[in-house]
Amino acid sequence: MTQNFATLAEIPTCPRNAEGNPRVFVSASGAYVTDDAGKRWIDFDNTRGSVLLGHGDPEVAEAVGRAATGALGTATGWSPLLDTVTSRLLELCGGEVVGLFRTGTSAVRAAVLAVREAVGAPLVLSSGYHGYDPMWYPAKAPFEPNADGIVDFFFDLDVLAGLLRDHRERVAAVVVSPDHMHLSPRWYERARALLAEAAVPLIVDEVKVGLRYGPGLSTAGLLHADVWVTAKGVANGFPTAAVGGSRTLLKPLREVSYTSFFEPTVLAAAERTLARVATGEPQRTVRETGDLFVEHARSALAAASLPLEVAGNGTFFQFVPASREVKKAFYKATEEEGLLFYRNDNQAVSAAFGPDVLDDARERFSRVCDRLAPFADAGPVGEEARYQAAWSVMDGLREAERDARETREWVDRFLDD
Numbered sequence: 001m002t003q004n005f006a007t008l009a010e011i012p013t014c015p016r017n018a019e020g021n022p023r024v025f026v027s028a029s030g031a032y033v034t035d036d037a038g039k040r041w042i043d044f045d046n047t048r049g050s051v052l053l054g055h056g057d058p059e060v061a062e063a064v065g066r067a068a069t070g071a072l073g074t075a076t077g078w079s080p081l082l083d084t085v086t087s088r089l090l091e092l093c094g095g096e097v098v099g100l101f102r103t104g105t106s107a108v109r110a111a112v113l114a115v116r117e118a119v120g121a122p123l124v125l126s127s128g129y130h131g132y133d134p135m136w137y138p139a140k141a142p143f144e145p146n147a148d149g150i151v152d153f154f155f156d157l158d159v160l161a162g163l164l165r166d167h168r169e170r171v172a173a174v175v176v177s178p179d180h181m182h183l184s185p186r187w188y189e190r191a192r193a194l195l196a197e198a199a200v201p202l203i204v205d206e207v208k209v210g211l212r213y214g215p216g217l218s219t220a221g222l223l224h225a226d227v228w229v230t231a232k233g234v235a236n237g238f239p240t241a242a243v244g245g246s247r248t249l250l251k252p253l254r255e256v257s258y259t260s261f262f263e264p265t266v267l268a269a270a271e272r273t274l275a276r277v278a279t280g281e282p283q284r285t286v287r288e289t290g291d292l293f294v295e296h297a298r299s300a301l302a303a304a305s306l307p308l309e310v311a312g313n314g315t316f317f318q319f320v321p322a323s324r325e326v327k328k329a330f331y332k333a334t335e336e337e338g339l340l341f342y343r344n345d346n347q348a349v350s351a352a353f354g355p356d357v358l359d360d361a362r363e364r365f366s367r368v369c370d371r372l373a374p375f376a377d378a379g380p381v382g383e384e385a386r387y388q389a390a391w392s393v394m395d396g397l398r399e400a401e402r403d404a405r406e407t408r409e410w411v412d413r414f415l416d417d
Contacts, residue, residue, distance in 0.1 A: 015045060015340060018332070028055035030352035033340065041340040042361050044347040049316070050232040052212060052282055053273060054352025060236050060272045067268035075260055081267040088274040089242050092216045093228050098244035099253050100261065104207030104231035105131025107241035111203050111227050112175055114243075114252040116149075119201065121172035125163050127155045128177025129395045130205055142411045155183065155396035156407050157190050164198040173226075175203040178219050181312035181346070182390040182398040188222035201226040201249055207241065208232065212315050212348065215280045233277065238269035282351035283315070289353040290314020296362045304369040305376040311389065316346045320389040322381045326372075333371040337364040344392045388414075 015023045024036040031054055033043050043055070053060065066072055073079025086098045101107035108130045116124060123145060130136050139146040143159060146152075151167075153159040164171065174195060178188075195202050204225035209218045210233030217228055227249055231241035243250065260266070276282050291314035301308050307322035308330060319341070321327035327344075334341050339361065341347055353361070383400070390398035391414045397407065 013048070015343075018335075030054045030056070031350055031354075031357045039338060041338045042357065042364065043340045044349060045340050045342040046348050046350050047237045048232070048342060049208070049210060049212065049346060049348035051237040051350050052210065052233040052286070053236045053276060054350040055237075057236055057272075057352075059276070060269050063268040063272045064238070064265045067264040070264075072268055073262065073264040075263045077262055079262060079264060079267065081264060081271055082262060085267055085270045085274065086242075088271070088278060089230075089234075089244060092211065092274070092278060093230060093242075093244055094217075094220075094225075095228065095244035096247040097250055098242055099250070099256055101241045101243065101256075102239045102258070102260065102266075103131070104205075104229065104241045105133050107229045107231060107243050108175070108203075108205050108207060109133055109135055110253055110256065111205075111229050111243045111250070112173065115201055115203060115227055115249045116172040117252045118249045119172040121170050122149045123151055123167055123170045124149060124172055125151050125153055125160060125174045125200075126176075127153055127160075127394075127396050128175075128179065128205060129208060130175065130177060131207070138415060142408065142415065152396075154407075154411055155179075155187075155394065155399070157187065157194065158404065159407065160191070161194055164194060164200065168198060168200075171198075171200055173201040173203050175205055176223070177205040177208055177394070178223075179390075179394040179396075180209070180213070180218060181316055181318055182394060184399055185222060187399045188219065192223050195223075201246075203227045203229065206230045208346075209316065210234065211277050212283060212286060214283050215278050234273060235266060235270040236273045238266050240266050240270050285351040285353070286349055287314045289358055290317065290349045292358055293349065293353075293361055293365075297365055300366050300369045304372065306369060306372050307375060307378045307381055309381045309386075311386075312346070314349070316348055318346050318389055318393055320381055320385055322379055322385050326375055326378065329372055329375060330368070333368045334365075336371065337368050339364050339368065344389075346393050 017023055025033045026036050027034045031043055033041050073081055089098045112124055135148045137146055151163060202225055204219050206217055207229055210230060212233050227245035229243050234240055294310055294314055294317050298310050307326055309320040311318045311320055321330055331343055387398055387410055397410055
């Protein structure tokens, strides 16, 4: 099949074949997706982590089907579903007010602009991926404001401390997209202390991690979020995101609306998903099943003496290959075995990964290791590979001991790439 990109504003992010063309999937069920050639894949991508319950979850599908008939409200105006969804979000994530958006990217932009307006200062200190938006484009020089007043500190807390010290009166907020694969609780403890000392509002952008770690923000107990944003895991892949937190800081968003704000199919998917998320059961299943797969992957890689590591745990994990050659061979082998990984990024199983799926995934991964036999004992995974892997998933520097010169060198290197 030939894809025509001429009608697209950009080439979307999606799984691709060896020729670089998007893979075409014709159906999905539970933990599996099927392509147009009839090949059945085990899905570790799950819509970049958005599908928490599994594809075609019966409970969500039934609610969406009813909503599509008009039985649960209308896109014209308010419905009881909207009250239920917003109430559940506040119960799970806290805060005084909550607003809905269609994408995490638009939600984060709205949150940052609102807080900046409410505080009345020009700069926002940022770390992490916040979506495809020119607002987050790099500055001409690292650690300087870009055209939108964003200063990226790349998760380096020494840099953050310096920026807070030198620009305190000009800083409206700090926005962080948390990562639990490459940052330890110690990192969050120090970040929390720095923010408390500076008395700067914190916006926690949990779009990427969603509600996968538990029934609430993944940073609860680690950071105090004045404003939070979440998206993935809210509606099992249906397009919705939420901003919540301080009424004062979010006051500029009090009249936000858009044509599909009240769309009942999206609200129905969110209502059913959030009801399940609130129990914590899907997240426990994901963690337990994911941990079992990660344990097998680490053991199989070690037994085959392959130069790959696995960062993270069953909730979110990432493969760290020692070199580009190993990375290329690894993803080629996984594709041949029908393991659909999110290339170079975080892997996210769904709650549909039952025992049979887990056994299937283990067998396929063992065959991947067999295919990679030529790379046995090809050398250890070094610091550069670990830094590169972290940068690919968090757009920043992994937690490690380094001085200011080393920080600048790493940042310059990755920005040049």
